[in-house]
Amino acid sequence: MHYLSLDTVIYRPDGLRDIVLCQYDDVMEELVTVKPSVQIQREAVIASPWMHQAARGNASLQMSFTLVRAFTTFARAHAWGLDLQEALTLHPEGVVTWLSCYYQGRPGRVRTYHATVDLAQPLPLTSDHDLGPDGPRLGSRPEDIRLPDAEGKVWAALQVSLTLTRDIS
Numbered sequence: 001m002h003y004l005s006l007d008t009v010i011y012r013p014d015g016l017r018d019i020v021l022c023q024y025d026d027v028m029e030e031l032v033t034v035k036p037s038v039q040i041q042r043e044a045v046i047a048s049p050w051m052h053q054a055a056r057g058n059a060s061l062q063m064s065f066t067l068v069r070a071f072t073t074f075a076r077a078h079a080w081g082l083d084l085q086e087a088l089t090l091h092p093e094g095v096v097t098w099l100s101c102y103y104q105g106r107p108g109r110v111r112t113y114h115a116t117v118d119l120a121q122p123l124p125l126t127s128d129h130d131l132g133p134d135g136p137r138l139g140s141r142p143e144d145i146r147l148p149d150a151e152g153k154v155w156a157a158l159q160v161s162l163t164l165t166r167d168i169s
Helices: 074-090
Strands: 008-013 019-022 027-037 041-045 051-055 060-071 091-102 106-123 154-165
Touching: 008 074, 019 060, 019 074, 027 154, 060 074, 060 106, 074 106, 074 154, 091 154
Parallel strands: none
Antiparallel strands: 008 019, 008 091, 027 060, 041 051, 060 154, 091 106, 106 154
């Protein structure tokens, strides 16, 4: 199943130009999901049945999504996935700006986080990435994959996972 993005995610790796990973209204295979990860450190209090709990700045958010893009040729679709995988893998640390809660085309919430890339993986062009109930017409070669009513378009998918943190002051 495919969705229209409800978020914009911009990645700024150290020393490179901004990479817009997804924009509001982009076609997505998996929408942007963010899961909190809070680790509590527990220590026994000496000579007491009580436990001391403290969050020591090790809270993070796990952001993941899968986006799809249309291209005119299989080679361009394949190159897009490989180029993004290379850029994100070779520059795994940067800053993410996450725009969400859109109303009338404007984001109601803008957040900036330190980001570490956990996964950047182009997915194979298969019928699993169709954008309609009829699915793509599969040929004998990858170059023959086409979507119904989208003549001349090839679709590529990229799965992304990021760990987001903020400096605690």
